[in-house]
Amino acid sequence: MRVLVVGDVVGSPGRKTLEEYLKRFSSNYDFIVVNGENAAAGFGITAKIADEFLANNIDVITSGNHIWDKKEIYTYLENSERLLRPINYPKGVPGKGYTIVESKKGIKVGVVSVQGRVFMPPIDCPFKTLADVVEEMRKECKIIIVDFHAEATSEKIALAKYMDGKISLLYGTHTHIQTADEKILLEGTGYITDAGMTGSDNGIIGMDNxxxxxxxxxxxxxxxxxxKGMERLNGLDVEIDEETGDCLRIDRINISLDQIEMM
Incomplete structure (x- = not known):
């Protein structure tokens, strides 16, 4: 199974770049996951933007600490199986932290959104929370993809190694800086510390200087x-074994809007 992961989409420049990429390449992928927590002017996501994403061949939208920035999204979260908030927020908050949906091939794929605690707001333990939900998800699907929205590189690699062999892919988001450490861990889990940002590269992590x-x-x-300007898409092109759930290949995507439009 070929999976597209897109790093934090920031504002209208990010949305435009993502749209252009999907116009040309979405048919190449069996499953698409996008982090949309900064899609609405850099802070949060609206119901309109979420609907546009889902209508544009995106299967699941993950998020992080900025998911709460637009109050209108609270009701949307309650009624959506495809827009996720981090799973380790306290019980009683709106929305869901994981979902299982079918790929284009009809194969069940689990997706989890989870948030770190180092240099981040204090919430429930990402390690214990993720381990518990993955144990339940594995009863229904073999392919499980995790967006770990966290600041510290050590926390990200620690969670990946803690879950190695139990999930197909764990990638970091939040820093908006794509790292060059993509790898397949010993037990078959794909990993990168941060998938990067989709938006303007003419500023500072998507914001005007x-x-x-x-x-x-x-x-x-x-x-x-x-x-605005110098827009780029950062993400991952991943191959996952449909029978075992192991990651077979993980490649970074780092492409400018100009390059996309020339293809």
């Missing part, structure tokens, strides 16, 4: 604005 640099200079609150 002039709205970010002053915050470092004066330490005062600053209104962030979306950067």
């Amino acid at each position: 002039n709205s970010i640099i002053p915050k470092f200079l004066n330490c005062l609150p600053q209104r962030f604005e979306i950067a």
